[in-house]
Amino acid sequence: MGKIVGGFMMPHDPTVFINPKKLDNSHLMDAYAEIRRRIVALGATSAVIVGADHYILFTPKCLPQILICLGELNGPVDQLPGLPGRPIPHNAALAGYIFDHAQDVGFDLAVARSLGVDHAIGAPAHLCLPEDGSVKTVAVYMASGVAPYLRLRRAHAFGAMVKAAVEAANDEERVVVLGSGGISHWVGTGEMGRTNPAFDRMVLDAIVAGDADSLLALTDEEILREGGNGAMEIRHFLAVMGAMPGGSGEVIAYDAWEGAVTGLGFAQMRPAA
Amino acid sequence: MSINAVEQCIFDLGNSGRVRKGYSAEPEAFLARYALSDEEKALIREMDVAELFRRGLNPMLLMGFYMGFHGPASMVDYLSKMPTLASTLGTGE
Numbered sequence: 001m002g003k004i005v006g007g008f009m010m011p012h013d014p015t016v017f018i019n020p021k022k023l024d025n026s027h028l029m030d031a032y033a034e035i036r037r038r039i040v041a042l043g044a045t046s047a048v049i050v051g052a053d054h055y056i057l058f059t060p061k062c063l064p065q066i067l068i069c070l071g072e073l074n075g076p077v078d079q080l081p082g083l084p085g086r087p088i089p090h091n092a093a094l095a096g097y098i099f100d101h102a103q104d105v106g107f108d109l110a111v112a113r114s115l116g117v118d119h120a121i122g123a124p125a126h127l128c129l130p131e132d133g134s135v136k137t138v139a140v141y142m143a144s145g146v147a148p149y150l151r152l153r154r155a156h157a158f159g160a161m162v163k164a165a166v167e168a169a170n171d172e173e174r175v176v177v178l179g180s181g182g183i184s185h186w187v188g189t190g191e192m193g194r195t196n197p198a199f200d201r202m203v204l205d206a207i208v209a210g211d212a213d214s215l216l217a218l219t220d221e222e223i224l225r226e227g228g229n230g231a232m233e234i235r236h237f238l239a240v241m242g243a244m245p246g247g248s249g250e251v252i253a254y255d256a257w258e259g260a261v262t263g264l265g266f267a268q269m270r271p272a273a
Numbered sequence: 274m275s276i277n278a279v280e281q282c283i284f285d286l287g288n289s290g291r292v293r294k295g296y297s298a299e300p301e302a303f304l305a306r307y308a309l310s311d312e313e314k315a316l317i318r319e320m321d322v323a324e325l326f327r328r329g330l331n332p333m334l335l336m337g338f339y340m341g342f343h344g345p346a347s348m349v350d351y352l353s354k355m356p357t358l359a360s361t362l363g364t365g366e
Contacts (some may be wrong), residue, residue, distance in 0.1 A: 021316060054333050055333050057285065060277060146333075147331070183336070188333045190352060190355040190356050190358070191358055225358075229332065
């Protein structure tokens with residue numbers, strides 16, 4: 001039987017890597033490295049990374065609510081400084097198992113047979129997983145960047161489904177679930193560059209308390225108003241929380257860094273004892 | 274109105290330099306491939322990102338579209354044109 005051994009949240013804001021203001025970003029890179037260290041310490045074998053397409057991968061012709069990649073991964077296709085496009089070690093067996101389980105329990109997932117991921121998955125895959133490829137990725141995209149948005153409850157339920165799938169697997173997978181996303185940020189709108197630390201703190205407090213209900217109670221309009229269109233990515237955090245019912249969290253780092261456009265939160269979720 | 278066709282057109286222009294080159298060479302012929310009204314064609318030709326946003330286009334897409342034509346340094350110019358998200362939520366600019 002497999003096991004969910006931990007969950008992590010981290011941003012993927014491109015301006016952290018482009019760093020146009022040439023500010024010291026070492027504390028942010030250290031936070032990514034700290035997550036990598038913790039994932040290694042947990043003895044993880046695979047990482048389910050949940051991200052959002054930024055209207056780079058999927059077109060108006062086909063916009064999946066939830067997509068899982070069953071095969072090879074590469075990326076990020078939108079290369080950033082320090083994040084070169086390259087193959088990403090993947091776990092096809094686990095992805096296939098999760099997909100089959102999803103089919104059995106009524107989750108109709110879209111699939112990619114192979115996928116060039118964008119920075120949402122490329123950043124954590126490169127920066128949070130060991131460079132030796134010992135922790136293999138399962139890539140999941142949720143409709144968090146392009147409407148119609150995935151329902152918050154569905155994101156949370158997806159995490160629970162992944163937990164059940166991993167625990168029903170016949171192998172000894174030790175899985176971490178990574179929710180890749182900024183907290184407050186406005187992308188491409190007149191507010192871009194603004195963050196809302198109060199909203200960020202509310203989200204991080206919910207993660208620390210393992211309180212998914214307070215996030216699930218938000219309406220999309222409330223998220224858009226207080227956290228911006230980028231904050232719709234809290235769906236990915238809810239997927240992590242759904243995989244760890246009764247768990248609790250810890251903030252590894254937080255900064256509404258002036259060099260970025262996002263409230264940058266790094267956190268860990270621990271499963272219930 | 275055909276906002277979804279507008280979104281497809283903007284997506285195509287925003288994600289491919291080759292497509293942008295074809296558009297720049299023959300804009301009317303390019304736009305004629307899409308189910309667009311004359312008014313929508315004008316909004317695209319004029320790169321009226323503010324009005325396109327008000328009509329519901331995804332702002333990430335509009336940002337890529339604008340910067341695809343004007344280069345990365347055009348971000349400030351793009352943002353100066355854009356309404357706030359709050360204005361579309363009825364909470365005021």
